[in-house]
Amino acid sequence: xxxxxxxxxxxxxxxxxxxxxxxxxxxxxxxxVLAADSAVAATTAAGDFAPNxxxxxxxxxxxxxxSPNPEVGQGIKTAFPIIVAEELDxxxxxxxxxxxxxxxxxxxxxxxxGSGSIPHSWQRLRKAGATARQMLIxxxxxxxxxxxxxxxxxxGYVIHITSNKRLSYGELAxxxxxxxxxxxxxxxxxxxxxxxxxxxxxxxNKPILTGQPLFGIDFYREGxxxxxxxxxxxxxxxxxxxxxxxxxxxxGIVDVVSFKNKVxxxxxxxxxxxxxxxxxxxxWEKEGNxxxxxxxxxxxxxxxDSPKAEVRRKEGNVEEAFKNAAKIIESEYQCPFLPHNPxxxxxxxxxxxxxxxxxxxxxxxxxxxxxxxxxLLNIAPEKVTVELTRMGGGFGRRLGTDYVLEAVxxxxxxxxxxxxxxxxxxxxxxGSYRPAVRYRFRAALDKQxxxxxxxxxxxxxxxxxxxxxxxxxxxxxxxLLIDSVDHKSPITTGPWRAPITNFLAFAExxxxxxxxxxxxxxxxxxxxxxxxKAKTAPAGPVRYDIDRMKAVIELxxxxxxxxxxxxxxSLGFSVYFSHASYVAQVGEVVMxxxxxxxxxxxxxxxxxxxxxxxxxxxxxxxxxxxxxxxxMYGNLTFSEGKPxxxxxxxxxxxxxxxxxxxxxxxxxxxxxxxxxxxxALPPTGGSIANAIFKATGKRLKNQPFIEQxxxxxxxxx
Amino acid sequence: MAVYNLNxxxxxxxxxxxxxxxxxxxxxxxxxxxxxxxxxxxAMCGACTVxxxxxxxxxxxxxxxxxxxxKITTIEGLSEKGDHxxxxxxNEVDVPQCGYCQAGQIMTAAAFLKSNPKPTTEEIETAMSxxxxxxxxxxxxxxxxxLAATKMKQ
Ligand code: FES
Ligand code: FES
Numbered sequence: 126x127x128x129x130x131x132x133x134x135x136x137x138x139x140x141x142x143x144x145x146x147x148x149x150x151x152x153x154x155x156x157x158v159l160a161a162d163s164a165v166a167a168t169t170a171a172g173d174f175a176p177n178x179x180x181x182x183x184x185x186x187x188x189x190x191x192s193p194n195p196e197v198g199q200g201i202k203t204a205f206p207i208i209v210a211e212e213l214d215x216x217x218x219x220x221x222x223x224x225x226x227x228x229x230x231x232x233x234x235x236x237x238x239g240s241g242s243i244p245h246s247w248q249r250l251r252k253a254g255a256t257a258r259q260m261l262i263x264x265x266x267x268x269x270x271x272x273x274x275x276x277x278x279x280x281g282y283v284i285h286i287t288s289n290k291r292l293s294y295g296e297l298a299x300x301x302x303x304x305x306x307x308x309x310x311x312x313x314x315x316x317x318x319x320x321x322x323x324x325x326x327x328x329x330n331k332p333i334l335t336g337q338p339l340f341g342i343d344f345y346r347e348g349x350x351x352x353x354x355x356x357x358x359x360x361x362x363x364x365x366x367x368x369x370x371x372x373x374x375x376x377g378i379v380d381v382v383s384f385k386n387k388v389x390x391x392x393x394x395x396x397x398x399x400x401x402x403x404x405x406x407x408x409w410e411k412e413g414n415x416x417x418x419x420x421x422x423x424x425x426x427x428x429x430d431s432p433k434a435e436v437r438r439k440e441g442n443v444e445e446a447f448k449n450a451a452k453i454i455e456s457e458y459q460c461p462f463l464p465h466n467p468x469x470x471x472x473x474x475x476x477x478x479x480x481x482x483x484x485x486x487x488x489x490x491x492x493x494x495x496x497x498x499x500x501l502l503n504i505a506p507e508k509v510t511v512e513l514t515r516m517g518g519g520f521g522r523r524l525g526t527d528y529v530l531e532a533v534x535x536x537x538x539x540x541x542x543x544x545x546x547x548x549x550x551x552x553x554x555x556g557s558y559r560p561a562v563r564y565r566f567r568a569a570l571d572k573q574x575x576x577x578x579x580x581x582x583x584x585x586x587x588x589x590x591x592x593x594x595x596x597x598x599x600x601x602x603x604x605l606l607i608d609s610v611d612h613k614s615p616i617t618t619g620p621w622r623a624p625i626t627n628f629l630a631f632a633e634x635x636x637x638x639x640x641x642x643x644x645x646x647x648x649x650x651x652x653x654x655x656x657x658k659a660k661t662a663p664a665g666p667v668r669y670d671i672d673r674m675k676a677v678i679e680l681x682x683x684x685x686x687x688x689x690x691x692x693x694x695s696l697g698f699s700v701y702f703s704h705a706s707y708v709a710q711v712g713e714v715v716m717x718x719x720x721x722x723x724x725x726x727x728x729x730x731x732x733x734x735x736x737x738x739x740x741x742x743x744x745x746x747x748x749x750x751x752x753x754x755x756x757m758y759g760n761l762t763f764s765e766g767k768p769x770x771x772x773x774x775x776x777x778x779x780x781x782x783x784x785x786x787x788x789x790x791x792x793x794x795x796x797x798x799x800x801x802x803x804x805a806l807p808p809t810g811g812s813i814a815n816a817i818f819k820a821t822g823k824r825l826k827n828q829p830f831i832e833q834x835x836x837x838x839x840x841x842x
Numbered sequence: 843m844a845v846y847n848l849n850x851x852x853x854x855x856x857x858x859x860x861x862x863x864x865x866x867x868x869x870x871x872x873x874x875x876x877x878x879x880x881x882x883x884x885a886m887c888g889a890c891t892v893x894x895x896x897x898x899x900x901x902x903x904x905x906x907x908x909x910x911x912x913k914i915t916t917i918e919g920l921s922e923k924g925d926h927x928x929x930x931x932x933n934e935v936d937v938p939q940c941g942y943c944q945a946g947q948i949m950t951a952a953a954f955l956k957s958n959p960k961p962t963t964e965e966i967e968t969a970m971s972x973x974x975x976x977x978x979x980x981x982x983x984x985x986x987x988x989l990a991a992t993k994m995k996q
Binding site for chain 1: 843859860863864867870871872874875876877878879880881882883884886887889916917918920924929932933936938939940941942943944945948967968970971972973974975976977978979980981982983984
């Protein structure tokens with residue numbers, strides 16, 4: 126288990142109490158619960174060897190590795206240090222991992238999003254570890270008066286090979302600090318990796334499993350006030366007036382303030398501000414359209430036929446191809462809005478002082494939090510510090526900074542340190558959703574069943590471009606048109622785990638299944654043929670690696686026994702390239718009492734080098750469960766701009782008794798690693814729907830599936 | 843406001859709060875016991891689960907006035923060194939992703955295994971299915987409950 130610094134968390138005063146037991150007189154004053162260890166990471170002591178921003182070694186042998194990127198549950202706080210420790214060649218048991226605070230001078234891209242952290246940092250982290258290792262070797266060589274080439278390292282020791290003399294990294298730390306960092310270091314051969322590719326446990330397991338404060342919501346500070354905010358209850362409304370008399374008279378309430386169409390109650394405890402918020406009297410007025418889901422459904426139909434679409438990719442002559450087609454397949458797919466629903470609702474701490482701003486909390490984009498706070502208050506960004514806490518999930522929601530800026534606004538208005546907390550209802554109705562989208566696909570087949578034409582129109586509500594025009598099957602079809610129409614709405618949207626592809630992949634992979642069966646071809650064979658075309662006769666640019674895609678398709682087919690017929694078993698195929706990783710899936714369905722039961726999902730994954738077996742599998746399985754849960758059940762609808770679901774009683778999340786078995790296989794081709802926070806999710810809806818189609822003949826086209834086929838699907842696994 | 847001497851994790855905590863304050867917020871805001879989490883506030887997710895007289899109970903809708911005489915155990919008090927079989931099983935299986943729901947999962951599992959030390963997979967699913975995990979760690983939770991059961995037998 127990793128060492129963690131708990132001294133700052135020992136904040137309880139205890140005193141003996143007559144009559145046995147202890148009386149704990151608890152008092153926040155003069156105390157602070159530090160939710161992140163990032164403040165510790167910002168300091169290094171004299172005598173420490175701190176060759177770069179990623180690590181330091183103290184003379185007592187403690188190796189501290191700093192993880193600069195926000196930890197949102199994707200496992201980066203474990204994966205990053207593994208990479209550094211591998212090249213440093215140190216015993217993992219002696220490594221202490223610390224979250225680094227935002228530091229735009231020391232680090233680049235302190236972001237959790239787009240599955241981009243690993244690809245961005247892979248070489249940097251390896252170099253950081255290897256450079257330090259080289260300096261330690263040189264320090265030892267100097268001491269022994271031998272050449273560095275005669276020395277090797279092993280688990281935190283430098284060893285002189287012939288004499289077998291050894292010095293620990295701790296013993297060498299002070300001397301190593303005097304060595305000039307080499308500019309050109311040799312990285313390990315990936316064959317020699319010991320830690321990378323092994324099974325390493327989450328470095329925060331101990332504090333997580335014992336309930337120590339770690340998350341943004343766990344941050345408490347002396348004199349801190351609590352705030353809850355009433356935001357417009359419907360998209361398209363703005364604040365007209367409010368009466369806070371009753372709220373202000375409630376116990377524990379310090380103030381009620383208003384900014385930007387919001388009313389914030391500020392007080393001494395969460396429960397007191399919650400109760401006061403409930404008695405606010407607020408009048409809202411119309412500012413924009415108050416849209417309902419029914420309106421959107423009608424609108425989608427119009428937009429699908431609109432002549433005013435934006436062309437995203439065009440090749441060959443689509444009209445010709447469809448005119449000459451032997452067969453035309455057309456199909457539409459639709460998905461609803463989705464809230465992110467991280468288990469830890471939005472919250473943030475801000476203290477706006479005369480001399481600067483202190484921010485602490487869960488954010489996927491600390492540099493944006495800093496920059497936008499500076500802009501809001503018209504101060505220099507250097508005046509804003511950001512400490513990163515562990516996040517109780519994000520799924521894209523914490524890429525935004527709205528909830529950070531709210532804390533800044535409230536703190537600025539009441540001139541006190543403030544933590545803003547959202548209730549679940551605030552969180553679910555607060556916007557920034559995965560946009561609702563509808564797609565229309567058309568395919569033209571020639572007499573031999575070749576796809577000679579392909580069109581995709583995506584229409585969405587604040588979806589921007591809901592296509593990924595350069596993804597498969599683009600490049601494999603000679604005549605192709607991909608376009609989109611967007612509707613601007615007051616309902617706010619934003620990136621949601623695997624933006625756009627979280628739904629597009631399902632629609633596309635289901636449609637290709639329809640096309641394959643119309644062409645009388647096997648689903649796997651059909652995809653492989655298309656890839657072959659993209660390789661031998663590419664129609665326009667191909668932005669995915671054909672061989673890597675083929676490899677995951679073949680691996681998934683092999684592991685699932687795609688070509689072996691099993692009685693009563695129906696398999697559905699799906700493959701998707703997103704966020705630089707390739708994932709193919711096979712869903713396995715059997716019929717029980719006339720109902721399809723999803724027994725298993727096989728996943729073949731190419732994310733290059735696997736850094737941590739445990740973390741990687743956790744992400745893939747979690748992504749599949751997430752993809753399945755939202756495809757099956759997730760639905761956020763609107764009535765006149767107001768979300769109809771606001772908590773887990775009306776918004777259904779997947780549960781333990783609803784999950785299939787998941788069987789994960791890696792290609793492991795030694796290619797530089799890519800991220801895994803997102804890529805396993807997109808293919809999931811397709812592998813499930815295609816298997817259900819095989820088993821039942823029912824084609825699932827609209828999410829959530831449960832609403833299209835309630836009788837059929839309740840109790841699917 | 844009213845004064846309560848709450849029996850939590852074998853110690854007595856004195857607090858002065860409104861009687862309708864949910865135990866969850868007393869623990870978090872007033873007593874500094876932050877392991878118990880807020881997820882929904884309506885007994886739908888299980889993040890706020892503690893043991894009240896040994897029974898897994900959701901604290902987000904539980905007024906403090908109703909537990910003034912109860913024996914309360916929170917995640918911080920489940921074991922002294924963080925080595926309750928459920929906690930060690932959770933670590934061995936490496937369950938957490940974000941980790942936010944896990945205290946509630948662990949408290950639910952610990953109470954369940956006490957009442958049913960040799961559960962079937964189905965019984966585990968029934969007992970655990972109302973604890974939500976947005977990260978989807980259900981496979982590992984199920985495995986960890988099974989592992990904890992074998993640990994407790996020893
Ligand atoms: S917070 Fe209590 S059950 Fe969700
Ligand atoms: S681990 Fe993130 S909610 Fe369960």
